[in-house]
Amino acid sequence: MKDMKILKEMDPHIPLIITSLCNNNCLFCTCKLLCGSRGDLNSINPSTEKVKIAIKNAFYKTRNANDRILKLTGGEVTIRPDFLDLISFAKKVGFERIRIMTNGRKFADKKFLKEAIKRGLNCFDFALHDSDRESHERITRVPGSFRETVSGIKNCATFSSNSNIKMEIGVNTIINKFNCSRLLKIGVFLHNLGIKRWALMELFPGGKPEDSFGTYREFAPNLIELSLYLNNHLDRFAHLINQIDLHDFPWCLFEPKIFKMKNIIFANILNKRDYSQSKIIGPSPKTEVTKKSENRKITIPHNPEKTKFYFCEKCIYFGDCTGIMKYYFKLFGNKEIKILAQKHNLLRQ
Numbered sequence: 569m570k571d572m573k574i575l576k577e578m579d580p581h582i583p584l585i586i587t588s589l590c591n592n593n594c595l596f597c598t599c600k601l602l603c604g605s606r607g608d609l610n611s612i613n614p615s616t617e618k619v620k621i622a623i624k625n626a627f628y629k630t631r632n633a634n635d636r637i638l639k640l641t642g643g644e645v646t647i648r649p650d651f652l653d654l655i656s657f658a659k660k661v662g663f664e665r666i667r668i669m670t671n672g673r674k675f676a677d678k679k680f681l682k683e684a685i686k687r688g689l690n691c692f693d694f695a696l697h698d699s700d701r702e703s704h705e706r707i708t709r710v711p712g713s714f715r716e717t718v719s720g721i722k723n724c725a726t727f728s729s730n731s732n733i734k735m736e737i738g739v740n741t742i743i744n745k746f747n748c749s750r751l752l753k754i755g756v757f758l759h760n761l762g763i764k765r766w767a768l769m770e771l772f773p774g775g776k777p778e779d780s781f782g783t784y785r786e787f788a789p790n791l792i793e794l795s796l797y798l799n800n801h802l803d804r805f806a807h808l809i810n811q812i813d814l815h816d817f818p819w820c821l822f823e824p825k826i827f828k829m830k831n832i833i834f835a836n837i838l839n840k841r842d843y844s845q846s847k848i849i850g851p852s853p854k855t856e857v858t859k860k861s862e863n864r865k866i867t868i869p870h871n872p873e874k875t876k877f878y879f880c881e882k883c884i885y886f887g888d889c890t891g892i893m894k895y896y897f898k899l900f901g902n903k904e905i906k907i908l909a910q911k912h913n914l915l916r917q
């Protein structure tokens with residue numbers, strides 16, 4: 569069973585969080601979570617000079633990396649007035665691959681997109697949560713955001729197929745109660761848009777700390793149902809998309825056949841380098857823990873939102889899986905996860 573696991577390294581990103589401002593108002597925004605403890609949404613909005621210094625440092629830090637890539641994220645990076653200037657700067661510093669995480673709405677404007685690409689932007693991670701407007705905008709809470717994001721993706725895909733510039737275009741989707749039964753439809757929709765990489769992300773308690781528990785409860789899918797949808801649908805659309813990343817889900821959700829699929833990558837804080845390296849320009853949350861092991865202290869990546877249980881210690885994936893969301897456990901207990909681990913034969917006697 570153990571050798572069925574597919575575990576690959578992600579690209580060595582150096583994510584810089586350069587703003588907490590956004591033109592969407594997403595329920596699961598990680599920035600709002602960070603800003604909540606700092607007081608306000610403007611708290612991550614470093615000056616152009618500070619961002620340029622961080623970009624330069626990122627470049628020199630990865631001097632020896634084979635595959636150097638700059639990743640800019642937020643908030644929404646494209647609404648910074650200096651966005652195009654920052655792309656030009658990163659290119660001038662020496663980054664050949666410049667990736668942004670974006671809602672893509674600004675790229676509905678073809679001129680803006682063309683200018684950003686001309687200056688060196690060549691990797692895009694679009695946040696799109698459904699192929700259905702209502703379901704997407706239930707999360708973004710901005711009417712019209714679905715249409716603009718889809719236009720942005722289409723413009724990008726058209727530009728990519730009509731030019732010699734090598735571009736990477738992917739989509740990130742937060743899997744929740746409302747879209748988990750529609751995975752096949754979304755997969756086909758993305759395939760028709762020309763998407764080659766799709767990241768399915770586990771629902772996390774984002775948004776403002778005072779709202780996040782209630783919001784999580786409203787959107788959390790039942791894990792047994794989610795497992796059924798993932799296993800049935802992945803099987804049917806996986807061949808349409810070159811690469812599918814499964815981010816953070818407890819591994820007992822998946823049937824062995826999913827681990828055998830060559831284009832599926834399991835990613836979590838234990839194998840995804842960008843989690844532990846991500847740098848907010850300013851203080852950042854704790855994503856590492858120090859443990860004592862054989863009389864010496866070791867530092868390991870740690871996701872503070874997740875937990876495991878006594879029976880997890882018997883699980884063949886114990887060392888690689890990060891467990892389930894603490895919020896899920898608080899709301900629904902661990903019954904489902906135990907049923908799934910038993911159903912998929914993961915617990916050693």
Ligand code: SF4
Nearest residue numbers: 819820880883889891
């Ligand atoms: S039983 Fe625990 S360790 Fe095993 S896959 Fe599930 S959550 Fe992860």
